[in-house]
Amino acid sequence: MVNRAEQLAKASKDLMLKEPFYGMFLIMLNKTWDNKKVPTAGVGRNGINYNLYLNETFWDILQEGQKRGLLKHELLHIAFFHLTDYGHLTDHTLANIAEDLEINQYIDVNDLPPGPQLITSYPELNLEPKKGTNYYYEKLLQGKQQGNCPNLNAMLAAAAAGQQVCITIGTGPNGTDGETQVPDHSTHQEFADLDEATQRLVKSQTEHIIKEVADHVIKSRGIVPGEFQSILDRINATEPPKFDWKGYLRRFTGGSQKVYTKKTRRKQSKRYPGNPGLRIKPKRHILVAVDTSGSVNEGELKEFFHEVHHMHKTGCEVTVIQCDAAISDVSPYNPKHEIKLHGRGGTDFQPVIDYYNEHQHKFTCLVYFTDGECSSPENAKGKILWVLSSTSQENNELPGCTIKLN
Numbered sequence: 001m002v003n004r005a006e007q008l009a010k011a012s013k014d015l016m017l018k019e020p021f022y023g024m025f026l027i028m029l030n031k032t033w034d035n036k037k038v039p040t041a042g043v044g045r046n047g048i049n050y051n052l053y054l055n056e057t058f059w060d061i062l063q064e065g066q067k068r069g070l071l072k073h074e075l076l077h078i079a080f081f082h083l084t085d086y087g088h089l090t091d092h093t094l095a096n097i098a099e100d101l102e103i104n105q106y107i108d109v110n111d112l113p114p115g116p117q118l119i120t121s122y123p124e125l126n127l128e129p130k131k132g133t134n135y136y137y138e139k140l141l142q143g144k145q146q147g148n149c150p151n152l153n154a155m156l157a158a159a160a161a162g163q164q165v166c167i168t169i170g171t172g173p174n175g176t177d178g179e180t181q182v183p184d185h186s187t188h189q190e191f192a193d194l195d196e197a198t199q200r201l202v203k204s205q206t207e208h209i210i211k212e213v214a215d216h217v218i219k220s221r222g223i224v225p226g227e228f229q230s231i232l233d234r235i236n237a238t239e240p241p242k243f244d245w246k247g248y249l250r251r252f253t254g255g256s257q258k259v260y261t262k263k264t265r266r267k268q269s270k271r272y273p274g275n276p277g278l279r280i281k282p283k284r285h286i287l288v289a290v291d292t293s294g295s296v297n298e299g300e301l302k303e304f305f306h307e308v309h310h311m312h313k314t315g316c317e318v319t320v321i322q323c324d325a326a327i328s329d330v331s332p333y334n335p336k337h338e339i340k341l342h343g344r345g346g347t348d349f350q351p352v353i354d355y356y357n358e359h360q361h362k363f364t365c366l367v368y369f370t371d372g373e374c375s376s377p378e379n380a381k382g383k384i385l386w387v388l389s390s391t392s393q394e395n396n397e398l399p400g401c402t403i404k405l406n
């Protein structure tokens with residue numbers, strides 16, 4: 001009797017040994033055997049994460065290397081953001097082919113499942129290697145309009161007829177005609193039907209997984225595949241600040257700052273020769289409140305934390321307090337640690353104001369990031385700066401100074 005669970009575990013282990021990055025990526029996915037869901041394999045949604053569906057019948061006909069190649073194929077659909085970034089490609093059949101043409105170039109040809117989509121399958125289109133899904137889609141669209149590509153015509157006809165394979169010219173052994181798999185990405189529709197906010201969450205989760213896997217592989221002295229370098233560069237890129245925090249905070253807080261002393265061997269003590277002297281350094285300690293209520297969308301939260309990061313880079317000590325209708329978390333800001341969001345309920349500014357009033361001796365000022373969708377708090381004391389998101393409405397009733405991000 002075929003033990004598919006053991007075969008899947010072995011293929012996953014082989015992938016981990018051969019290409020650790022993809023092996024680590026695979027660990028993050030839930031796997032399900034489902035002959036009705038997919039004719040071969042596919043990636044579906046599991047909350048804001050992914051579920052890998054595998055057809056038992058198709059799996060059983062694959063050789064060991066092809067099983068490994070199939071897993072990598074599905075992982076590349078996720079890693080290249082095919083499930084979130086290509087809804088603008090209106091011809092779904094051409095989009096399916098274009099996506100497979102892109103990712104199959106990153107898989108050993110000997111590991112590809114039967115009848116793969118290859119750029120050599122459409123010689124009339126003169127497809128260049130590793131040019132991306134949008135490029136292949138445009139070239140396929142031209143080929144469809146001109147009708148001068150027999151293999152593409154056969155593929156489109158098979159897809160229209162609901163066939164899983166079609167006969168294409170010169171793709172079999174020794175240049176003979178052969179069967180080619182018709183790309184089936186029906187499970188991708190689970191992502192296309194999501195609202196914009198949830199799609200952003202899924203994409204953010206994908207970026208987090210890629211970065212986490214890359215960090216783990218690097219720490220293990222492994223190699224991150226070259227195809228992910230530009231993706232990681234984009235993920236790790238820090239947007240420039242939308243506001244001159246260094247200049248504004250200096251003017252806003254004035255001389256209100258905390259003084260730190262530190263012993264240093266670079267300077268001798270004048271009072272006790274031969275002993276280290278004291279280094280005196282003034283530093284601002286800012287209480288940063290972030291509105292995590294349900295009215296603040298993911299884009300605004302991302303905008304807020306970008307500015308918090310740049311505020312911290314000015315040399316200020318930053319404590320972040322998260323609040324919706326109540327305070328949910330108070331933590332020192334550390335750029336090396338991922339921030340876990342709390343709240344997402346109603347909105348009330350008063351709890352933060354009360355906290356700031358009680359602990360005002362610890363902080364230089366309060367900077368409150370919000371969409372402004374709440375009534376003004378009472379009994380506000382000290383220096384308070386309200387920072388409204390770029391998409392928020394003006395709120396001139398808030399106590400203290402107010403700015404809006406552009």
